Amino acid sequence: MSNVQIITGNQAAAIAAKLCRVQVIAAYPITPQSKIPELLSEYVEKGELKAEFIRVESEHSAMGVCLSASLVGARTFTATAANGLAYMHEQLHWAAGARVPVVMSVANRGLGAPWTILNDMQDTLSQRDTGWMQFYCFNNQEILDYVIMAYRVAEEVLLPAMVCFDGFRLSHTVMPVEVPSQELVDAFLPSRKLPYELTPDNPVNINPVVMGDRLPDPEGNICPDYMGFRLRMQKAHEEAMGVIREVGKAFGEVFGRSYELPYHAYQIDDADTVFVTMGSLSSEAMDAVDYMRKAGRKVGVLGLRVFRPFPSKETADILANFNKLVVVEKAISYGYETPLATEVKAALYTNGSNPLPEVYSVVVGLGGKDVNPQDLVGITEKLEKISPDRPSWWHEEELKQ
Amino acid sequence: MSAPFVEIPEKEFVLPGTRTCAGCGLTLAYRYILKALGPDTIVTLPACCLTILHGIYPKTPIAINAVNNTFASTAASAAGLVAGLKALGKDKDFTVMAMAGDGGTFDMGIQALSGAAERQTDFIYVCYDNEAYMNTGVQRSSATPLGALTTTTPFLPKQQPKKDFLTIMEAHSPSYMATCCSAYPRDIYAKFRKAKEKKGTRFIHLAVPCPPGWGFPTSQTVRVGRLAVETGMVVLFEIDEGEFKLTGKSLTMARSGRKKPVVEYLKLQNRFAKMTDEQVEALQREVDSRWEKYLERSEP
Numbered sequence: 001m002s003n004v005q006i007i008t009g010n011q012a013a014a015i016a017a018k019l020c021r022v023q024v025i026a027a028y029p030i031t032p033q034s035k036i037p038e039l040l041s042e043y044v045e046k047g048e049l050k051a052e053f054i055r056v057e058s059e060h061s062a063m064g065v066c067l068s069a070s071l072v073g074a075r076t077f078t079a080t081a082a083n084g085l086a087y088m089h090e091q092l093h094w095a096a097g098a099r100v101p102v103v104m105s106v107a108n109r110g111l112g113a114p115w116t117i118l119n120d121m122q123d124t125l126s127q128r129d130t131g132w133m134q135f136y137c138f139n140n141q142e143i144l145d146y147v148i149m150a151y152r153v154a155e156e157v158l159l160p161a162m163v164c165f166d167g168f169r170l171s172h173t174v175m176p177v178e179v180p181s182q183e184l185v186d187a188f189l190p191s192r193k194l195p196y197e198l199t200p201d202n203p204v205n206i207n208p209v210v211m212g213d214r215l216p217d218p219e220g221n222i223c224p225d226y227m228g229f230r231l232r233m234q235k236a237h238e239e240a241m242g243v244i245r246e247v248g249k250a251f252g253e254v255f256g257r258s259y260e261l262p263y264h265a266y267q268i269d270d271a272d273t274v275f276v277t278m279g280s281l282s283s284e285a286m287d288a289v290d291y292m293r294k295a296g297r298k299v300g301v302l303g304l305r306v307f308r309p310f311p312s313k314e315t316a317d318i319l320a321n322f323n324k325l326v327v328v329e330k331a332i333s334y335g336y337e338t339p340l341a342t343e344v345k346a347a348l349y350t351n352g353s354n355p356l357p358e359v360y361s362v363v364v365g366l367g368g369k370d371v372n373p374q375d376l377v378g379i380t381e382k383l384e385k386i387s388p389d390r391p392s393w394w395h396e397e398e399l400k401q
Numbered sequence: 402m403s404a405p406f407v408e409i410p411e412k413e414f415v416l417p418g419t420r421t422c423a424g425c426g427l428t429l430a431y432r433y434i435l436k437a438l439g440p441d442t443i444v445t446l447p448a449c450c451l452t453i454l455h456g457i458y459p460k461t462p463i464a465i466n467a468v469n470n471t472f473a474s475t476a477a478s479a480a481g482l483v484a485g486l487k488a489l490g491k492d493k494d495f496t497v498m499a500m501a502g503d504g505g506t507f508d509m510g511i512q513a514l515s516g517a518a519e520r521q522t523d524f525i526y527v528c529y530d531n532e533a534y535m536n537t538g539v540q541r542s543s544a545t546p547l548g549a550l551t552t553t554t555p556f557l558p559k560q561q562p563k564k565d566f567l568t569i570m571e572a573h574s575p576s577y578m579a580t581c582c583s584a585y586p587r588d589i590y591a592k593f594r595k596a597k598e599k600k601g602t603r604f605i606h607l608a609v610p611c612p613p614g615w616g617f618p619t620s621q622t623v624r625v626g627r628l629a630v631e632t633g634m635v636v637l638f639e640i641d642e643g644e645f646k647l648t649g650k651s652l653t654m655a656r657s658g659r660k661k662p663v664v665e666y667l668k669l670q671n672r673f674a675k676m677t678d679e680q681v682e683a684l685q686r687e688v689d690s691r692w693e694k695y696l697e698r699s700e701p
Contacts, residue, residue, distance in 0.1 A: 023488035024481070052484035056477065057516030064474035064513065068445065068481025071468060074488045076481075094471050198466055200440040200495075205461040207469040209452060215459060223459035 003179045009170035012140040012177050013079060013105040013163065014039035016147035018049045019185040020103075022077040026054040026065035030084040031117045032167035033107035037079060059084040063091035063102070067160075070100035071206060073194040075151065078102070081167055082109035082123045089127065092160075096131025096233065098207050101154030101192070104132075105147060105163045107171040108279065108330075110367040118368020119167040120330035121279065125307075125339045127162070131233055133240060134307040136278040137165040138264060140175040142305070145257060148180075152189050152247050157240045159233070166280040166330075168368070180255055188254050237309040244306055262311035265318070267293065268300035273324040273380065275301045276344055281328060281364070281371060288376035299380065310343050316351030319344060325357045326379060328394075330365040337361040337391040361391040369395070407591050410436050418462035420453045424619030426583035426609035426626060427529050428454055433586040434498075434527070434607075435465060437593035442496045445470055445478040447510065449502040450536045451529070466495075473509045475501040476517035479524045492523070496597055500527040503544035504534045507566050518573040518602045525596050525603045528566070531611040539614045546634075547684060548667075548676040551614075558675045562687070567606060571640060576601035579639035579648070582608040584626025588637060588649040595641070608635045616671025628666040630654075633692045638699075647699045655696055663688055 007015070014036045017025070025044070027037035043049035052069075056062045059080050066076040080088060085106055095102050106124050110116040124134060133153065135146045143165050150161040165171065198204070210226045217223050224232070245260050252258025266286050268274055275285040282303030289299045302319065304311070319325055329338035336342065341361035348356050362379055365371040375394055386392045414435035421428045427450055435442065445468040446452060455463050470478035479499035486492040499517075501510050506528035514526060533551045534540040541551040543564040550558050570578060577599045579592040589607070596603040610625040612618065617625055629635040630650045637651040647655050654660050663685050667673040676684075 024484045026481070026484070052488050054480055054484050055520065056480070057512060057519075060471075060473055061477035061480070061513045061516055064470060064477030065481035065484060068468060068470065068478040069485030069488070070481075072443075072482055072485035072489065072491070074485035076485075090471050091474065198443070198495075200442075200466070203440070203464055203466045205455055205458070205463065205467045205469070208455060208458045208461065208467075210458040215457070217459040221459075 003181070004176045005179050006174050007140060007177050008035070008172055008174050009137070009140045009143050009165050010035035010107065010172070011039065012144040013147055014043070015179055016144040017077045018043050019180065019182060020075065020077070020148055020151050020189055021049070021186075021191070022051055023074040024052045024054065024066065024069035024076045025078065026056045026062040026076070027078045028056055028059045028062050028080070028084060030059070030081050032109060032171045033079045033081045033105065035171070036105060040077075059087045060091055063088045063095060066102045067091065067095040067098055067100050070102050071098065072198055073192065075192045076102050077104070079105045079107070081107045082111050085123045085127060086111060089130070092127055092130035092132060095160045097229070099158040099233070099236070100160060101151065101158055102160040103147060103150045103154055103163065104160070105143070105165070107167040108164055109167040116367035119169055120366045120368070121164070122331045122366070124162060124164045125331040128308060128339065131159065132308065133159055133161040133237070135161065135163050136305055136307055137163065137170065138280060138282050138303055138305070140170055140173070140177045141257070143170065144177055144179065145251065145255070145259065148185060148189060149247050149251055149259060153240060153243050155192050156243050157236045159236050159240060164279070169280045184254060188251065241306075241309045241311060244309075259305065262304065262306035262314050264303045264305065266301040268302060268318070268322075270298055271300035271322055272298045273326060274299065274319065274322045275376060276304070276319070276325050276327040276340065277301065278304045278307065278329070278340060281330065284371055284373050285328070285376055287373035288380075291373060292377060292380065297380070304340065307340070310347070312347040313351050315344065316347040319357065320348060320352035322357050324383065325359045326362060326383070327359060328362045328364050328376065328379065332363050332366070332391065338363055341391070358388055360386055360388050362394055363391050364394045407587050409433070409587070409590050412436065414440070414464045416462040416464060418456060418460065420456055421450060422613055422619075424612040424622045425450070426611060426622050427451065427531065429586065429622065430529065430581070430583035430589055430607055430609055433589045434593050437590045438496055438498060438597055440465060441494060442466070442498055443468060443482055444498045444500055445475060445482060446499070447472045447475045447501050447505045448536070449505050450531070451500055451502070453536065472505055474513050475499045475505055475510050476513040476522070476526060479526070480517045480520070480522045483523050497524040498527060499524060500529065502535070503528060503530040503532060504542050507544045507564050508542055515573065518570070518575060518604070521601050523600055523602070525605065527605045527607055529607045529609045531609050531614055532563070533614055535611050535614045548680045549672045550675060551672070570604045573602070574643070575604045577603040577639070577641055578605070580606045580608070580635065580637055582626045582630055582635050582637065583610065584623045584630065585637065585649055592639060595639075614672070617669050621669060625666070625669055628661065628669065632661045632663045632666040633688045634663060634666055636692065636695050638695065645698045647695060655699055660692065
């Protein structure tokens with residue numbers, strides 16, 4: 001029954017897209033995700049996957065193809081990273097505004113300039129406000145699982161979704177992954193249903209110019225203005241959190257791995273200090289916690305799986321219980337702090353009650369800088385010397401001071 | 402192509418209420434394009450004058466399906482529509498047309514168009530060329546001819562000739578390629594009928610005079626368009642599966658040997674007010690030389 005394969009993150013993403021029976025794929029190669037379109041083109045050419053594979057000339061066009069194919073009703077998939085994602089930026093806004101359920105996997109990589117091909121999360125976190133849902137994967141199993149769940153959520157709430165995972169650390173690392181049967185995935189994810197039909201009998205003008213005031217249609221019905229459409233997008237995101245939890249629970253019932261919680265927690269029951277992380281960094285944090293627990297320190301890990309919509313209440317409810325939160329992140333919002341730290345503080349301010357935990361924003365691992373459990377132990381030992389009023393950089397030049 | 406004998410259907414797809422300027426050449430041409438392609442057309446378009454023609458939500462005067470997209474991605478959007486329809490088994494039900502201005506084609510859209518054409522995407526791409534960024538207020542484009550004043554070449558008229566985009570597209574070997582001009586609606590109708598019946602990438606260049614952008618009275622759109630062809634500034638032709646033919650008025654001109662001097666076209670338009678006699682002569686030489694090349698390629 002169980003089919004465990006030893007595969008990379010890229011393989012997990014490609015296999016998941018195939019299991020979802022994607023109908024149109026358009027992608028442009030960029031390290032470290034190039035293996036995904038390579039594998040998918042192989043599935044299509046061998047006849048294992050019935051899909052149109054469009055070998056586009058750029059990432060901008062990749063998203064152009066996906067969003068237009070999605071508008072006529074096809075299930076579409078693409079993959080990118082770093083500057084490829086940045087080049088798509090305009091199209092990301094367009095896809096979300098057009099309310100198409102495109103799913104995209106992103107193998108997280110640092111952005112140029114200067115060039116790096118190595119991992120951090122600056123690429124996807126920079127796309128926070130495009131209107132896409134964002135999921136962050138802890139291991140290769142989560143990549144496969146989240147691609148499947150992403151389609152079900154996206155097609156219900158009509159928002160596009162990014163499935164993000166660390167470049168090289170997951171994209172190129174083999175791990176055991178349970179690959180579900182096609183029958184189970186088909187039962188969990190039926191074929192896409194379009195809420196409208198494109199027909200010559202009832203022509204429509206999709207994504208036209210919309211004014212700043214609400215205007216009547218020819219029958220006199222008042223229709224949304226631009227801001228009204230934006231309000232609908234926000235409401236869809238707010239609704240999406242509940243859908244993500246329901247779908248995560250249903251996934252658990254079918255496949256035995258529940259994603260009802262928008263985070264995974266490790267050793268937090270009696271913790272006073274908790275690492276808050278995303279992606280594969282949680283793995284290093286768990287090793288660090290095991291080490292520190294042996295020395296009697298009460299530490300734990302909370303790894304966020306969902307970043308947009310942000311699970312504000314869910315995270316605040318649990319994080320408010322601790323004394324110190326150490327947000328370690330492979331990204332920085334220049335001129336302020338690490339993006340997740342900002343979100344955590346805002347969530348605590350909105351949903352928590354005094355006394356609120358101290359929140360530390362720690363920048364680690366940019367552009368492939370290795371982060372191992374000893375680094376996280378080191379960060380914890382230095383906390384007394386770190387002021388929460390500015391992000392601290394876990395970097396040789398800062399550590400000398 | 403014996404254009405005068407073409408029957409044009411009465412059914413209208415451009416209904417009253419377009420928001421284009423008075424005397425718009427694009428609007429004249431679009432009416433015949435849609436008559437030729439019919440109701441099973443999906444047009445995809447970037448932000449351009451055509452967006453304005455399609456009206457403001459929640460009303461549209463256009464009675465076919467339309468998908469708006471970003472400026473640089475018109476051909477990619479078309480490729481997506483084609484792929485999506487094919488994946489759903491509906492590709493026989495629709496004709497996919499991408500339509501963008503010279504800015505969205507010669508300039509920002511060239512990458513996606515080149516990619517889609519190289520992949521032999523099954524669609525019609527139309528570049529309506531009004532020779533500047535008209536929708537944003539008459540700024541220079543690479544399609545603006547030498548000697549034209551625009552709002553970004555306001556004192557020194559454009560110093561460089563128009564980009565030879567037709568040669569660029571011919572190098573992509575489209576299955577069908579044609580030029581037309583809004584002043585010759587029957588020629589437009591006939592060429593779009595032909596394009597609809599073909600498979601693969603079909604490229605049509607449509608010259609559209611623009612009264613506010615070019616500086617002529619709104620009553621003169623057809624006259625200016627005719628003069629563009631009669632002087633050889635615009636040459637009507639088609640390349641069908643690689644075979645070149647002059648068509649319509651240009652074919653008549655080739656047979657009669659009568660071609661008007663370019664100055665007759667230039668003098669009607671304020672945008673050429675600052676052209677020197679030397680520039681006009683240089684332009685005349687360029688038009689003559691290109692015309693001779695077309696005559697050589699044309700059947701005797």
